Amino acid sequence: MSYIQSLYPPEHTHCYGCGPANPAGLHVQTHWDGETGTCRYTPSAAHMAYPGVVYGGLIACLMDCHGIGTAIAAAYQAEGRPVGSDPAINMVTGNLSVTYKLPTPLGPELLLEARVKREFPRKMLISCELSAEGKVTAVGEILGVRLPS
Numbered sequence: 001m002s003y004i005q006s007l008y009p010p011e012h013t014h015c016y017g018c019g020p021a022n023p024a025g026l027h028v029q030t031h032w033d034g035e036t037g038t039c040r041y042t043p044s045a046a047h048m049a050y051p052g053v054v055y056g057g058l059i060a061c062l063m064d065c066h067g068i069g070t071a072i073a074a075a076y077q078a079e080g081r082p083v084g085s086d087p088a089i090n091m092v093t094g095n096l097s098v099t100y101k102l103p104t105p106l107g108p109e110l111l112l113e114a115r116v117k118r119e120f121p122r123k124m125l126i127s128c129e130l131s132a133e134g135k136v137t138a139v140g141e142i143l144g145v146r147l148p149s
């Protein structure tokens with residue numbers, strides 16, 4: 001299945017975190033299976049906080065865009081229609097919080113798993129876990145707020 005961000009309308013494909021059309025961006029890709037949003041990302045040496053450890057700001061960026069991608073997928077699903085169908089569902093981040101539980105090792109692929117925690121008429125609260133080599137190193141919450149269509 002295509003990743004969620006590849007289904008965004010062209011005018012929304014320039015986001016630094018997830019826009020496929022942003023050459024300098026991170027290109028976060030969210031895969032949605034109907035319950036969980038999954039994203040895999042391998043940081044580069046430039047994403048270092050200190051030797052061997054991933055920069056926390058990068059982790060926040062990954063959770064932000066993956067959380068919004070998951071929220072958008074879940075919002076389409078709640079309306080019983082395919083992602084990207086009209087009218088487009090646009091969301092922005094209203095709130096983002098990250099708890100860094102352990103240093104995240106720089107080198108291995110990171111796995112982000114996001115799920116809907118609470119759903120409101122105009123908001124979607126997403127929880128996200130980030131793990132490396134099977135260990136959860138950070139958890140976060142992302143509030144997606146829906147913009148008028």
Ligand SMILES: CCCCCCCCCCCCCC(=O)SCCNC(=O)CCNC(=O)[C@H](O)C(C)(C)COP(=O)(O)OP(=O)(O)OC[C@H]1O[C@@H](n2cnc3c(N)ncnc32)[C@H](O)[C@@H]1OP(=O)(O)O
Nearest residue numbers: 007008009012015068084088089090091092093094095145
């Ligand atoms: C396929 C489809 C593609 C779509 C592509 C999408 C592009 C993807 C691009 C990738 C993007 C990547 C991600 C990025 O980088 S997005 C960029 C970073 N985010 C922003 O710039 C957002 C800036 N803020 C705003 O624009 C407005 O403040 C928003 C739109 C958020 C709300 O202002 P608005 O005047 O419209 O609405 P409202 O004030 O009536 O509030 C509405 C509801 O929300 C609740 N609330 C609001 N804020 C917060 C908060 N901080 N914590 C908790 N709750 C909050 C509020 O209580 C209310 O709840 P309720 O009373 O109704 O229960």
